[in-house]
Amino acid sequence: xxxxxxxxxxxxxxxxxxxxxxxxxxxxxxxxxxxxxxxxxxxxxxxxxxxxxxxxxxxxxxxxxxxxxxxxxxxxxxxxxxxxxxxxxxxxxxxxxxxxxxxxxxxxxxxxxxxxxxxxxxxxxxxxxxxxxxxxxxx
Numbered sequence: 001x002x003x004x005x006x007x008x009x010x011x012x013x014x015x016x017x018x019x020x021x022x023x024x025x026x027x028x029x030x031x032x033x034x035x036x037x038x039x040x041x042x043x044x045x046x047x048x049x050x051x052x053x054x055x056x057x058x059x060x061x062x063x064x065x066x067x068x069x070x071x072x073x074x075x076x077x078x079x080x081x082x083x084x085x086x087x088x089x090x091x092x093x094x095x096x097x098x099x100x101x102x103x104x105x106x107x108x109x110x111x112x113x114x115x116x117x118x119x120x121x122x123x124x125x126x127x128x129x130x131x132x133x134x135x136x137x138x139x
């Protein structure tokens with residue numbers, strides 16, 4: 001891991017901690033019963049759209065002009081509800097950025113916890129959002 005990546009992660013972590021302390025970050029959770037999402041698991045439909053939308057939301061609202069850049073900008077990454085190489089690459093980038101778990105391209109509970117916390121709260125809101133029951137989390 002290079003110094004730029006280390007500094008970026010430290011800055012992001014400190015910023016989110018400060019935002020959480022000020023009540024600016026939602027503590028979203030989703031479903032502990034939702035299936036994992038990715039190759040060999042759920043690869044189409046609502047679950048995949050929720051992952052794609054949450055990733056795009058994070059990049060456009062929280063990660064503007066920051067590094068490392070995602071492999072695809074939102075204009076290149078469609079929310080088409082189909083799991084493919086671009087979605088997998090975006091998930092791996094997100095996992096590496098957050099050090100949530102192994103960088104495996106699968107959205108399981110560990111990745112899901114972070115994804116629903118930093119994604120669009122309109123869709124990820126506790127028990128009311130469209131994606132609440134579709135993204136796996138640990139709690």
